[in-house]
Amino acid sequence: MSTKGISAGLLSPSRKNLTLNSTGGRSSSLRAFLKQEASEEDKQQAMRDQLNNRASAQNLSPEQFKMIRMGSSTHLVPLSPTDSSTDAKIPAEGESKKAMARNLSSRVVDLNDKSDNSADQARRAVEKDGAAIASNDFLGAKKSSSIRYRKMLAAELPEPPMYMVEFGRGWAEDIFALLQNSIRREVQDLYYIVNSMKKRSVDLSKQDVTDFYEWLSFFALLLDFVFQFEDKSLMPWVEERVNLEGDLSTASRNVRKGKVMTAIEQIEDCQFKFEHLPPGEVLPTVEKMLEVLSNGLLEQFRLEEKHIIPAVKEAFSAKDGEAFEVKMFETIRGMDESHTVMAMLMRSVKNEDRLRDYQAKYLRVDGAGFFKTVRFKKDYFASKKEFHHTHTRLVYVFFNRWNQAHIGAEDDEWNRQAGRVG
Numbered sequence: 252m253s254t255k256g257i258s259a260g261l262l263s264p265s266r267k268n269l270t271l272n273s274t275g276g277r278s279s280s281l282r283a284f285l286k287q288e289a290s291e292e293d294k295q296q297a298m299r300d301q302l303n304n305r306a307s308a309q310n311l312s313p314e315q316f317k318m319i320r321m322g323s324s325t326h327l328v329p330l331s332p333t334d335s336s337t338d339a340k341i342p343a344e345g346e347s348k349k350a351m352a353r354n355l356s357s358r359v360v361d362l363n364d365k366s367d368n369s370a371d372q373a374r375r376a377v378e379k380d381g382a383a384i385a386s387n388d389f390l391g392a393k394k395s396s397s398i399r400y401r402k403m404l405a406a407e408l409p410e411p412p413m414y415m416v417e418f419g420r421g422w423a424e425d426i427f428a429l430l431q432n433s434i435r436r437e438v439q440d441l442y443y444i445v446n447s448m449k450k451r452s453v454d455l456s457k458q459d460v461t462d463f464y465e466w467l468s469f470f471a472l473l474l475d476f477v478f479q480f481e482d483k484s485l486m487p488w489v490e491e492r493v494n495l496e497g498d499l500s501t502a503s504r505n506v507r508k509g510k511v512m513t514a515i516e517q518i519e520d521c522q523f524k525f526e527h528l529p530p531g532e533v534l535p536t537v538e539k540m541l542e543v544l545s546n547g548l549l550e551q552f553r554l555e556e557k558h559i560i561p562a563v564k565e566a567f568s569a570k571d572g573e574a575f576e577v578k579m580f581e582t583i584r585g586m587d588e589s590h591t592v593m594a595m596l597m598r599s600v601k602n603e604d605r606l607r608d609y610q611a612k613y614l615r616v617d618g619a620g621f622f623k624t625v626r627f628k629k630d631y632f633a634s635k636k637e638f639h640h641t642h643t644r645l646v647y648v649f650f651n652r653w654n655q656a657h658i659g660a661e662d663d664e665w666n667r668q669a670g671r672v673g
């Protein structure tokens with residue numbers, strides 16, 4: 252049976268005119284004025300609180316900072332030794348930091364006041380360090396920040412649109428979603444881990460590299476299973492009733508999958524480079540191959556969702572799909588790493604009904620005795636627990652390392668800017 256051309260018509264939604272009814276001019280203006288006045292008071296209080304919190308966190312007096320206002324933003328900058336000697340107010344005995352913060356907040360440099368020469372000078376100084384203003388943090392200034400801290404502030408590697416497909420939309424959609432979502436979930440974690448390493452490239456340890464490649468070995472196992480299963484089981488089943496040509500042909504699929512597997516191999520080859528080169532010189536290759544990998548996967552997913560799934564729904568029945576699912580789990584059971592692959596597939600299934608159904612099909616061993624079935628089920632759940640401990644846990648490990656490194660770099664930079672570190 253040849254594939255029928257399927258076109259999706261776009262339905263234009265009817266337009267609705269949304270209007271806002273006025274409640275009266277004078278009362279509305281009065282409310283707006285009072286609301287604006289209250290908002291300004293809140294901003295002033297927030298500035299005072301921010302100054303007090305910053306000073307307390309660093310064990311500094313608020314008079315050691317000055318505020319620079321630019322538009323609607325306010326930035327805290329530590330005073331230079333000359334500024335602090337001329338402008339700083341000597342605190343009276345017993346005066347609290349909160350009281351000093353209130354005094355200091357009244358002496359704000361306003362960059363919007365062009366009549367003030369000192370404000371013009373301050374504006375030029377702030378514009379020179381545009382990165383600091385953009386991030387609302389003077390620590391981002393290139394002229395004063397350390398390389399370690401600037402790495403933390405640098406842009407992250409953008410993640411591809413690996414959006415999960417919801418289960419329960421249809422039997423055909425679920426078959427493909429089970430395979431696709433398991434890969435999507437792993438790719439999301441992979442980007443997070445690489446970003447954690449990228450942010451900490453100055454201090455990246457040997458343990459980071461070891462953990463990364465330990466995690467990658469599981470992901471490579473999943474990709475290898477999905478690609479082989481599609482080539483040997485899924486697509487031959489589809490082609491029993493649907494002709495796959497052009498970009499859907501076996502040759503085209505092999506080209507896309509070849510690029511993905513080559514990218515994985517290139518990332519694996521970087522393990523040796525990490526041992527002999529600075530991480531900052533190796534990570535760009537990892538990032539480039541990661542982009543190649545994700546683009547190849549996204550293209551394959553797009554073609555399957557747009558063309559193959561609709562054709563499968565037309566050519567096969569729900570009963571056919573149920574029978575194929577049973578064979579799919581039989582195939583998984585016959586693998587050497589069956590429990591690990593099954594755990595990776597089930598990780599993305601959030602629909603409780605489908606999760607119970609999938610696990611029941613996997614754990615149902617036809618012809619096996621009672622004790623063998625119980626043993627198989629026990630081994631599966633033990634392997635599933637071990638998988639989460641050795642694989643998914645590593646994502647949280649990289650999260651904690653990233654978080655602790657960021658806090659440490661920020662604290663060191665504050666101390667350095669305040670003159671506490673040589």
